[in-house]
Amino acid sequence: MIEQTQTLHVKENNNTVGGRLLQGWDRFVTALSLPLCSLVIFLLLWSAVAARINTSLGKLPGPMQVATQAKVLWNEHLLERHKRKEFYERQAKINAEKLAADPTSERKVRKYTGKPTYLDQILTSLLTVFTGFFLASIVAVPVGVICGLSRPVMMALNPFIQIFKPVSPLAWLPIVTMVVSAVYPNNDGFLSKSFINSAITVALCSLWPTVINTALGVASIDKDYINVARVLQLKILPKIFKIIIPASLPLIFTGLRISLGVGWMVLIASEMLAQNPGLGKFVWDEFQNGSSDSLARIMVAVLTIGVIGFLLDRVMVLLQKAVDFGK
């Protein structure tokens, strides 16, 4: 009798607002608890193992040291920004005084020459990867569409795709550097050579997944859609833009998502070698620097690279969901 009453009691609660909130909270906690548990275990293991490994640069940093260095990097960034602001204010003040004393004197405006902070480097990396990804996409999507539409073209280009796909960015970089130096001899101009080298290397390595997926998407669209185009007697260009591309968008976006992931990985390596002032250069400089904090700072960089890569992937997944039309 008592058990019956208890069951009824629980059933009553489930449909109230409070009951539903409780269910939602339960689901939230369950979804979080497993990753949280593994995170805690990982942090404990990390500090335990790190304390036992002695490298030439001191003990391997544990989570506490890494967190400290993250804070240090943030403070360095704030300090640098503050110094830059002061510099520009000073300069403006000097110029105003000079102008007040002698209205015909020239204004001297010099650019602040502080070194890039950690956040500047993150921004440079993001800019480089998006440039490379954009370059790759505007080449890969049209090539993929043509390959998907015409089997002879696909058979002609396939050997090149298969052979260049596995090449590492570290192998491309010397060639790219030589070619860019030949074509772009002086270092004046809008973009620095290191930026161009990194962006082109990222493009070269990340265009293959998009080419392959686009070609697959175009080749595998439902024959019925093509029949609709034939009955309407659509010309080739409207057929491509109104039917073929929208039909293969899901696979194109899959390719783009993979390409962005590959590009982000390739970026760090090519930045290291090309000395582009981004996260790759940060890691390389810290390694060369060899101070006792270096390893911790490198680990901060590793975590940053991972988190940014994850966020980039999530953005692509959202874009993919937006174009998915469900059959």
Add this chain to the structure above:
Amino acid sequence: MAFLELNNLGKSYGQGEQRLEVLKNIDLHVQEGEFIAIIGFSGSGKTTLISLIAGLLEPDEGEVVLKGEPVARPGPNRGVVFQNYSLLPWLNVYENVALAVNHLFSNWSMEKKAEHIKKYIEMVHLTPASHKRPAELSGGMRQRVAVARALAMNPEILLLDEPLSALDALTRGTLQREIEKIWSTNRKTVMLITNDVDEGLLLADRIIPLNPAPGATLGPIFPVHFKRPRDRVAMNQNPEYKKLRNEIINYLLDVGSKRNIHQDNHRWTLPDLEPIVVNSR
């Protein structure tokens, strides 16, 4: 000269040894405004026949002649309603019909085109669902959009390739009535491919069975003389209807069984093997 002529049409697939003759000696004359139903078994080449008339396939023998001109390629004057609807899934109902209208009547004004599109969506009773995508529609609604799109092209002949096969029997009954209503206002020439004899008797002026593959030919023509509008319930009591229905079904079963006997004559040679005897204790 008939409106649509199929003269000695033949189509085969494959080369050499694997050459499969699907259609052979198809001869048919269709007058303008007629509703023809072709009834056949699955796999007897019905879709091949429709594709040949639409121009989506090229015949190996014979020709398709529409209004005196041989059919060489697909075109909007032969509106096709495919078996799988072929609605573009990234466009909603309005945009799917608009794709056809905007392309074919590009010299019309925007208002005229919009009015035309809305008229045909209203004709199939889908105005409340104009902004839904095919994934959000039921099978019957999707088929109606396909019919609206085909009609909006103002074709000279409407080709329906088993349009109601993928639907349940109740939806099929509703859509058959709708097709009849739409046809009676338009009186276009229609060729309907179906596997349902009742559907043919309800809608068509003439029913022609398609014999089974390989080498499918057209069977005898069964004219359907019942007055329109035809009420399914009333017709079921009509002895003429029952007689005609039985004739057609008997013909189909006859040719079907002849094919089966032909197939059973295939001799299979089994390999000469002895089973392994496993000693079990």
